[in-house]
Amino acid sequence: MATNAIYIIKKPVLTEKSTDAMNEHGRYTFEVDRKATKTDIKNAIESLYGVQVERVQTRTQKGKLKRLRYGYVREKVKKSATVRLAEGQSIELF
Amino acid sequence: MAKKTTEAHEDLNIDVKVEDSGPSRKKLNIEVPADVVSARLVDSLDTLVAEVELPGFRKGRAPKRLVEKKFGSTIRDEAKKQLISAAYSKAIEEKELKVIGEPTSEMIDKIEVEDGKALSFEVEVEVQPEFEMPSLEGIEIKKPKFEVTDERINEEIGKIAINEGDLEQRDEPEPGDYLTGNGVMTGPDGTEFYNIEGCVVRVPLTEDNGRGMILGVVVDDFSSQLGLPKPGESVTIKAKGPEHHENEDLRGVDLTVAFEVTRVDRIIPAEVPDVVARYGMESEDQLKDAVKSRLNQRGIVEQQTVMRHQIARHLLDNTEMELPERLTAVQAMRAIERYRYELMYRGVDQQEIERRVAEFRSSSSDRAQRELKLFFIINQAAQDLKVGVTEQEVNGRIAQMAAEQGQRPEELRQHLIQSGQAQQIVVQIREHKTIDAIIAKANVEEVSAEEFEKLAKEQAEAEHASA
Numbered sequence: 001m002a003t004n005a006i007y008i009i010k011k012p013v014l015t016e017k018s019t020d021a022m023n024e025h026g027r028y029t030f031e032v033d034r035k036a037t038k039t040d041i042k043n044a045i046e047s048l049y050g051v052q053v054e055r056v057q058t059r060t061q062k063g064k065l066k067r068l069r070y071g072y073v074r075e076k077v078k079k080s081a082t083v084r085l086a087e088g089q090s091i092e093l094f
Numbered sequence: 095m096a097k098k099t100t101e102a103h104e105d106l107n108i109d110v111k112v113e114d115s116g117p118s119r120k121k122l123n124i125e126v127p128a129d130v131v132s133a134r135l136v137d138s139l140d141t142l143v144a145e146v147e148l149p150g151f152r153k154g155r156a157p158k159r160l161v162e163k164k165f166g167s168t169i170r171d172e173a174k175k176q177l178i179s180a181a182y183s184k185a186i187e188e189k190e191l192k193v194i195g196e197p198t199s200e201m202i203d204k205i206e207v208e209d210g211k212a213l214s215f216e217v218e219v220e221v222q223p224e225f226e227m228p229s230l231e232g233i234e235i236k237k238p239k240f241e242v243t244d245e246r247i248n249e250e251i252g253k254i255a256i257n258e259g260d261l262e263q264r265d266e267p268e269p270g271d272y273l274t275g276n277g278v279m280t281g282p283d284g285t286e287f288y289n290i291e292g293c294v295v296r297v298p299l300t301e302d303n304g305r306g307m308i309l310g311v312v313v314d315d316f317s318s319q320l321g322l323p324k325p326g327e328s329v330t331i332k333a334k335g336p337e338h339h340e341n342e343d344l345r346g347v348d349l350t351v352a353f354e355v356t357r358v359d360r361i362i363p364a365e366v367p368d369v370v371a372r373y374g375m376e377s378e379d380q381l382k383d384a385v386k387s388r389l390n391q392r393g394i395v396e397q398q399t400v401m402r403h404q405i406a407r408h409l410l411d412n413t414e415m416e417l418p419e420r421l422t423a424v425q426a427m428r429a430i431e432r433y434r435y436e437l438m439y440r441g442v443d444q445q446e447i448e449r450r451v452a453e454f455r456s457s458s459s460d461r462a463q464r465e466l467k468l469f470f471i472i473n474q475a476a477q478d479l480k481v482g483v484t485e486q487e488v489n490g491r492i493a494q495m496a497a498e499q500g501q502r503p504e505e506l507r508q509h510l511i512q513s514g515q516a517q518q519i520v521v522q523i524r525e526h527k528t529i530d531a532i533i534a535k536a537n538v539e540e541v542s543a544e545e546f547e548k549l550a551k552e553q554a555e556a557e558h559a560s561a
């Protein structure tokens with residue numbers, strides 16, 4: 001799925017856990033397009049931030065079932081990716 | 095001549111320069127050093143970091159840089175307000191300035207607080223001028239007795255009948271009729287000052303000697319300029335901007351008012367039996383009794399006013415003070431509002447108030463300066479005599495004024511709060527209480543009703559002469 005990097009990388013995930021991983025291990029977490037492959041993500045991060053990605057780990061969260069007054073709906077599937085950068089490299093997320 | 099002093103305050107570590115910018119005005123040039131600014135920004139950020147709850151983070155766990163990115167401008171604004179307020183208070187305290195009213199500054203909104211940069215700003219303040227207070231003990235004044243005559247009662251009923259009268263639409267105006275329309279006031283270069291839909295103008299009567307008022311400006315040859323325009327017709331009035339107008343741009347300039355008449359009305363006074371019925375009274379005698387009671391109350395106010403005027407005159411005559419040649423917009427506004435509320439308190443009807451206020455705007459510099467001088471003297475006397483104002487006193491005064499104006503007290507109170515003029519009432523009560531405290535120490539001589547009339551006449555003539 002080779003497409004524009006800005007469509008692959010939706011936004012950085014900023015939580016306590018992700019910022020700890022970022023500060024302590026240089027691992028950055030992003031919410032990505034659910035159809036993006038690890039290679040797509042690697043290329044997208046490299047082109048967007050000008051860094052070298054060493055490893056990509058992805059996980060997909062199933063959408064939760066929500067009860068609304070007119071029945072049940074399933075939230076969208078979320079895919080997030082944690083990337084490890086080459087030694088000495090970093091991304092300014094905030 | 096400008097006089098400058100520089101001093102560094104070790105505790106707050108600010109640098110203040112005070113410069114004279116005219117009589118009773120000072121310009122403060124305040125500089126807050128870069129380290130103080132940085133420390134305040136860090137403090138503000140730390141406080142916010144400890145309090146803020148961002149999605150994905152527990153309370154107080156969000157990274158500083160993230161909080162700064164999200165709330166940076168709010169933090170800087172907040173720090174700016176705190177720094178300016180603290181530095182200003184410190185400067186006033188250190189320089190022992192007796193500030194009157196709010197400081198003014200054109201640059202405060204534009205300045206930005208930045209980490210590692212000093213914060214410099216200028217404010218102008220009006221200060222109590224230095225002068226020697228005359229003795230407040232044993233001032234000789236006359237207290238007039240008063241009586242409510244049948245003639246005054248009938249005159250008052252006549253005024254009520256006009257207030258309760260009906261409007262009759264006319265095709266052609268005559269002197270004394272009211273013209274309603276659209277009034278546009280412009281300056282010599284075409285600048286539009288006012289554009290009022292529903293502007294009301296009264297066609298001058300013979301006894302007005304041709305004088306009239308439009309959009310708060312008195313015009314001497316108003317009658318000849320206005321003529322007798324019918325609905326649909328337009329007239330152009332040329333006037334000179336009053337020297338003490340609240341809007342400084344208007345002062346002394348050639349004004350043009352384009353007035354398009356949309357309707358002409360005449361007030362047909364109500365019949366006395368109708369007034370009796372509308373006021374829910376049983377007979378004309380009952381109305382007369384009510385009017386007499388109101389006039390008695392007004393008489394007490396007039397009596398106090400006459401005595402207050404004597405005190406004011408004494409204080410003015412016995413105080414030397416350097417005053418600004420030209421009143422600033424704030425001073426002019428304060429003097430006008432002060433005069434307006436004084437007239438309201440004295441029970442003068444709304445139309446007469448507007449007329450007198452318009453005349454006040456065009457009055458001589460002497461009168462405006464005298465009012466300003468009196469304001470300073472009474473302010474000082476209030477401080478010396480430790481005069482305070484309670485909320486009950488403010489409410490009581492509003493109720494009294496509302497009764498005189500035929501309004502509901504809550505309505506007037508709400509209006510004063512919304513228009514930000516409630517402070518004027520506090521100032522007025524403070525002034526009256528201060529002068530009353532001086533009256534309590536004065537040597538008061540009671541005089542007859544005739545003397546009262548004479549004094550009132552003298553006072554009116556003095557006011558007229560100064561106007």
